[in-house]
Every structure is written in C-alpha cells, then in structure tokens.
Amino acid sequence: MARLDYFAPGVYVEEIDRGSRPIEGVSTAVAGFVGFTEDVREGAELYKPMLVTNWTQYLNYFARKGSNGFTDFDAYLPFAVYGYFMNGGGRCWITSIGTSLPGTPQPATAQPATLQISGRGNRPCLSFTLKPEQAASGTINILVSESTPRPLPEGTEGEAPPNTGEYFTIQIRRGEETLEQYENLTMNREPAAQVATYAVAALRNSMYVSIRDVSQSGQPLGRRPSNGQYELAPAIAASPPDRFSQDVEGIRDDRTGVRGIFEIDEITMLACPDLMRAYQAGVMNIEQVHGIMELMVSMCEGSASGDIPNPPNRMVVLDPPPECVKPQEVVDWLQRFNRRSMFAALYYPWIKVPNPRNGGRPILVPPCGHIMGVWGRTDETRGVYKAPANEVPRGVIGLAYETNFREQELLNPIGINCIRSFPNRGIRIWGARTLVEPDKTEWRYISVRRLISYIEKSIELGTQWAVFEPNDEDLWARVRRTVSNFLERIWREGALFGATPQQAFYVKCDEELNPPETMILGRLYIEVGVCPVRPAEFVVFRISQWNGVEDAE
Incomplete structure (x- = not known):
C-alpha cells in the first residue's frame, strides 16, 4: 500500500491492489442425512453429524467390521446414502439416530462390549x-x-x-x-x-x-x-419411544439431531429417510412425522427469522408416507400436511432397490437419497442452473407405482415430482418443481431456487473484503465490478438468460441507493437483479399443413 510519510530522498517501490477480487462460486452439492445406522464407531457419535466422502468411509463410521453397512431391521438411511454416492453425490454429513428401532426388545442379559x-x-x-x-x-x-x-x-x-x-x-x-x-x-x-x-x-x-x-x-x-x-465402545442403547421424536429434533447448542446438522454451514440439501421407517414401526405417528418435516422446512427458511444467520441456500427433500401408493393417496396426504415452501421438494413414488441383507431381493425405499445424488451429479456435469430432471436414477430396479401421463397431470401442478418408467427409455425423474404455492410462479422450479441461493451465498462470501472499507465511490465501483464479473461469468456458462450481459443482469451501487443518512449508519446497499434460465417443462410443437405453392403466389 502507499506510504503517507517520505523523509529521505530516494526511490520507493510500493505494491498497490488494482482491479476487482474475483468471487469464487460456493459448493452446491453437499448433502445432510439423518437416520438409523448399523453401528456408530471410529469417532462418530450418536445424534451428532459426521463428514463422509465415500461409501467406504461410511462403512468405517457406521457399519460393523466386515459388514456391508445395511441393517437387519431395514433402516432406510444406508440405502439413501448408498444411492447418493452411486448417483454422483460427493461429500455428505450423516447423523445417526440409533442402531435399532426404539422399543425393540433387548436381550435379558446385555452382551458386554x-x-x-x-x-x-x-x-x-x-x-x-x-x-x-x-x-x-x-x-x-x-x-x-x-x-x-x-x-x-x-x-x-x-x-x-x-x-x-x-x-x-x-x-x-x-x-x-x-x-x-x-x-x-x-x-x-x-x-x-x-x-x-x-x-x-x-x-x-x-x-x-x-x-x-x-x-x-x-x-x-x-x-x-x-x-x-x-x-x-459399550453397546448403543436405543432411545425410549416416548422421547425418540425429541431426540431426532435434537438441540442446537449440543449440535445433535436435525437442529444440530443445520449448524454445518456447507450443507445445501437435506433428507431424513428414516422418518418413514420410524412411522412404519409405530415409533412415531403421522403428526410427529409432520412435525419433523415442518422443522426441516422451517430451518431451511430460517434466515428470514434470524434463527440461522446464513442466506437461504438449503433445500429439504421430502418423502411421502409408505401407504400413499396411488396418486390420489399422495395428493390427499399432501393436503393434510398442508405445508408449502420454495425450499422443499417432494418426489413420488417410492423406488425398488436390491436389499443386500435379503439376498438381493428388492425392497421399497424412499427416493430422497438417490434424488440428492442426481442433484449433485447434475451440478457437477451441467451446473446448478440445469433442472435435475429427465435424468436416470442409478441403482433403481423398479417403482412402487407406475404413474401414467393422466395421473401426472394431477400431481405435477401441485408440486409432486414423479419418477416414471418409459418404454425403451428406462426409469427417469420426470419433475423439477418445488413445493411453493402454485401462484408463486417465479419460485416454481428447483433449479431457479438453487441458482439464486448459489448466487446469494457466493456473493456473500466473495465480498467479505468490503466490510470496514471506506464507504466512498471507489468502494462502490469496486463492488459493482466484482459482482458484475461474477455474474457475467455464470451468464457465459448459461445460467442467466439474455443475449448480452445487460439483458441478463444488473448491479446498482450509487448515490441513489446510498444517500448520506445511510452512510452515517455504516451501511452500503447494492442492488442486484438477475434473469435466471428456466427449464423447458412443456415443449410444444405447433404443426399445420402448408402449401408452399400457394404461399409463394
């Protein structure tokens, strides 16, 4: 930086920062899972999140030695994590809520560790x-x-x-x-x-x-x-059924349960597949399941209330209850749950996957883990702006229900994303909508919500250098340049719509937004507008008969 004092004659060499500081995009494909595991060992703790980067690492933390990682009581979390990695997912955080179902009869004489x-x-x-x-x-x-x-x-x-x-x-x-x-x-x-x-x-x-x-x-x-x-390690005792729901919810300060996993800042998508396993076992009733779902959605929305001091850059993937097999049943359940949010997505129906604990015979599991793996794969291969649909979920050998076109006409408008089987095209994810209210069309698509979250979080982290800088026109210009360069880069990648950068976005930071009274309060306001690309959900060809001779005349 430039010196303010010169006393002795001579030549002085000074380094001066020029230009803008580039904004680096944040990771958008880090998952969080909450559910039952076969074991908890090697430093992992019950109800506390543990970072896992591949299936082998999952086995080290949450499986018995020499085991395949799945459970004798068919917990859904191992299937979800396995499907997540198989479909291209990378890092994820896992919170184990137990190694057996609450209320399971324990041996009369407990085996020592x-x-x-x-x-x-x-x-x-x-x-x-x-x-x-x-x-x-x-x-x-x-x-x-x-x-x-x-x-x-x-x-x-x-x-x-x-x-x-x-x-x-x-x-x-x-x-x-x-x-x-x-x-x-x-x-x-x-x-x-x-x-x-x-x-x-x-x-x-x-x-x-x-x-x-x-x-x-x-x-x-x-x-x-x-x-x-x-x-x-001593044997892990299951939570009593009467306090299981409370333990799953967890305590934020103790970093336990659902509340604890939300304290991991890098997580961008969450699921709790074993809510449905606990519901099937009678450990939780449907109202308790709805309570945990509501908590997860509300925590994703938490920045508005100040509960979580981060931009809203997370989404939760919900699963329908196992008895909701037919389309009308899942519609009735969603109306009963009656929670709408742009930060939630729902996929239907459940999927069939091989069960290693039953000789490879198929088992129906919630689709959330496989779906989040596809989200991660799409982010890596195309970008967060590409809708994670018309993609093949790997590892799926069947569906709980074969949805047809007319049935999807009932489900799609209310935000239920279908997984369908097509002749000669395989099983594909055939929906890309959030659970937002149907009239809020600007937040209808998962890719739009996640793209805006990506932009918000990247700008937040990439402009920390501006805090406590002199609030003058030079700072305004540097911030405008920094943000504009970032937005132009993602426009060139195809994330924003427009023939030119001026059509795709704008960045405003001037004396109109920052009058003297706001500067006295120590505030700097920057207004950013972007035009995200949206998926071509309905491709319409208009075909008519054409007589080239008559038109020429």
Missing part, C-alpha cells in the same frame, strides 16, 4: 472386555505401541537384555486422557520378571477392562498384538 486385537498374519491374540461398571462412562481406546525390555536396575552389572521386538506398551485412554498405562509387556506366558511382564498378568487388576489371551501356540513375537489405536 468386546474388542479383539490381532497380531501377525491377522491371527487374534488379545481380547478386551469393557467392565460393566464402566459401560455408562462411554467409549475407551486401547493404544498398543512399541516398548523395550525392562532395563537393569541401577548399579547392576551385566549385559542388558536384547530387544527382540516382542515387547509392547498398552495405554487405556478416554479422549485425550490416559487412564492406565502398562509398559514392558510381552506375550511370553513365563517371562523373566526382571525383563518383562506377561500382558494378561499386568492387566489383571485393571479398573476398566478384562483381558484374555486368545492366541494360538507360537513364539511371543509372532503372537504380539499389532500397534495401533483400537476403540472399545
């Missing part, structure tokens, strides 16, 4: 069991690391025992706190006392775990447990 650690050749060597009195305190970690033979006592003559590599240390930790530590351990059942201690003997009096030697015969080095950190 057990961890088995393997050694060389992946052969089991040590088994740890969490003591019952510690189960209520939560997860502990077993850390196995290198150690050495016990050194000779000070002043003792003789050669120090050789380090054969069989020695190890066990730490029992909870979070960052070390609860117990045992050093100079070996798998030799009869070691020299002055050299090392047999691991089972050393941990016999542990306050936290019981230990067993499950190794086969062999040398101590071959039976030594592999280094690493291992998680020993």
Whole structure:
C-alpha cells in the first residue's frame, strides 16, 4: 500500500491492489442425512453429524467390521446414502439416530462390549472386555505401541537384555486422557520378571477392562498384538419411544439431531429417510412425522427469522408416507400436511432397490437419497442452473407405482415430482418443481431456487473484503465490478438468460441507493437483479399443413 510519510530522498517501490477480487462460486452439492445406522464407531457419535466422502468411509463410521453397512431391521438411511454416492453425490454429513428401532426388545442379559486385537498374519491374540461398571462412562481406546525390555536396575552389572521386538506398551485412554498405562509387556506366558511382564498378568487388576489371551501356540513375537489405536465402545442403547421424536429434533447448542446438522454451514440439501421407517414401526405417528418435516422446512427458511444467520441456500427433500401408493393417496396426504415452501421438494413414488441383507431381493425405499445424488451429479456435469430432471436414477430396479401421463397431470401442478418408467427409455425423474404455492410462479422450479441461493451465498462470501472499507465511490465501483464479473461469468456458462450481459443482469451501487443518512449508519446497499434460465417443462410443437405453392403466389 502507499506510504503517507517520505523523509529521505530516494526511490520507493510500493505494491498497490488494482482491479476487482474475483468471487469464487460456493459448493452446491453437499448433502445432510439423518437416520438409523448399523453401528456408530471410529469417532462418530450418536445424534451428532459426521463428514463422509465415500461409501467406504461410511462403512468405517457406521457399519460393523466386515459388514456391508445395511441393517437387519431395514433402516432406510444406508440405502439413501448408498444411492447418493452411486448417483454422483460427493461429500455428505450423516447423523445417526440409533442402531435399532426404539422399543425393540433387548436381550435379558446385555452382551458386554468386546474388542479383539490381532497380531501377525491377522491371527487374534488379545481380547478386551469393557467392565460393566464402566459401560455408562462411554467409549475407551486401547493404544498398543512399541516398548523395550525392562532395563537393569541401577548399579547392576551385566549385559542388558536384547530387544527382540516382542515387547509392547498398552495405554487405556478416554479422549485425550490416559487412564492406565502398562509398559514392558510381552506375550511370553513365563517371562523373566526382571525383563518383562506377561500382558494378561499386568492387566489383571485393571479398573476398566478384562483381558484374555486368545492366541494360538507360537513364539511371543509372532503372537504380539499389532500397534495401533483400537476403540472399545459399550453397546448403543436405543432411545425410549416416548422421547425418540425429541431426540431426532435434537438441540442446537449440543449440535445433535436435525437442529444440530443445520449448524454445518456447507450443507445445501437435506433428507431424513428414516422418518418413514420410524412411522412404519409405530415409533412415531403421522403428526410427529409432520412435525419433523415442518422443522426441516422451517430451518431451511430460517434466515428470514434470524434463527440461522446464513442466506437461504438449503433445500429439504421430502418423502411421502409408505401407504400413499396411488396418486390420489399422495395428493390427499399432501393436503393434510398442508405445508408449502420454495425450499422443499417432494418426489413420488417410492423406488425398488436390491436389499443386500435379503439376498438381493428388492425392497421399497424412499427416493430422497438417490434424488440428492442426481442433484449433485447434475451440478457437477451441467451446473446448478440445469433442472435435475429427465435424468436416470442409478441403482433403481423398479417403482412402487407406475404413474401414467393422466395421473401426472394431477400431481405435477401441485408440486409432486414423479419418477416414471418409459418404454425403451428406462426409469427417469420426470419433475423439477418445488413445493411453493402454485401462484408463486417465479419460485416454481428447483433449479431457479438453487441458482439464486448459489448466487446469494457466493456473493456473500466473495465480498467479505468490503466490510470496514471506506464507504466512498471507489468502494462502490469496486463492488459493482466484482459482482458484475461474477455474474457475467455464470451468464457465459448459461445460467442467466439474455443475449448480452445487460439483458441478463444488473448491479446498482450509487448515490441513489446510498444517500448520506445511510452512510452515517455504516451501511452500503447494492442492488442486484438477475434473469435466471428456466427449464423447458412443456415443449410444444405447433404443426399445420402448408402449401408452399400457394404461399409463394
């Protein structure tokens, strides 16, 4: 920057910022899921969101070791997440609301939490069991690391025992706190006392775990447990049915449940597929389901009330109840739910996918996860301005109901997006509308709502440099230039309609919008208008007979 003081004669070199700072577009394809999982481990916590970037990572956090990630009680969230990744989805945040249905009968004698650690050749060597009195305190970690033979006592003559590599240390930790530590351990059942201690003997009096030697015969080095950190977690208790709905809603300050996942700023689309699983199991009635749906829609609209201090750049994908199989049934349900919003979308019917827990036989699941994957795929391949419709949802082998043209004429005008099967064209998403009131035509399409959200959020983040700058005409010009360059870039990509940039958008920031009285209050007003492209939902060819000879005459 330019200096304000010059005292000694000389040549001064100064760096000056010129031009505008480019606005970088925000990510539009980050999903949030709330539902049941098979397990919660490896640092994931019940009711708290965890970032997942692929299906393998999902298995690490929410599946038992060696499992395929699906559940014995057919939870819908694993199907939704699997479909999301299969259809091109990228990052997503997942909140587990349990590993079993509330009210499921528990075994008369609860099985203690057990961890088995393997050694060389992946052969089991040590088994740890969490003591019952510690189960209520939560997860502990077993850390196995290198150690050495016990050194000779000070002043003792003789050669120090050789380090054969069989020695190890066990730490029992909870979070960052070390609860117990045992050093100079070996798998030799009869070691020299002055050299090392047999691991089972050393941990016999542990306050936290019981230990067993499950190794086969062999040398101590071959039976030594592999280094690493291992998680020993107590069994996850299901929420009582009478408070399950409250736990799903969650607490914002604790970052739990639905309210907690909304605290993740980068999420742009949300779904809770297991609302319907809980409803099918009788854990929640239809009014409770409507309550959670209403909460999710209202949270997407939250910027207007100040509940969420971010621009409205999120949408929620809703699922109809499982008993709404026929078109008139889903219409009646939507009239009963009676919630309209430009930040919600509804897809019908449910889809058939293979169920790995039932030999690959088909199961009907809510379509929300597959749909959000298509949203992400369309954003990546075409752009957020392209309607996510006339696309094939991958992994779908059938539909709960085959909707025809006349039936869609009933559903489409009220915002119910159909998934249809066409001869020789496969199964396709055949709708791109929001659940906004039918008379608000400017917010009718999902792509328009998401494009405007993308523009709003990108401009918000890309103009933070203007805060506390001198509020003068130079700042006005720089802001106009910055925003105009961004809008011109997305116009060239095809997101805005117009033959020229002047037809596609305008940016106004001048003395008319910023009179002295607003400048005294420390405010800078910029007015932006855009003309988004809209999908060609109805393609109409007008055909008539034409006589070229008569017209020529």
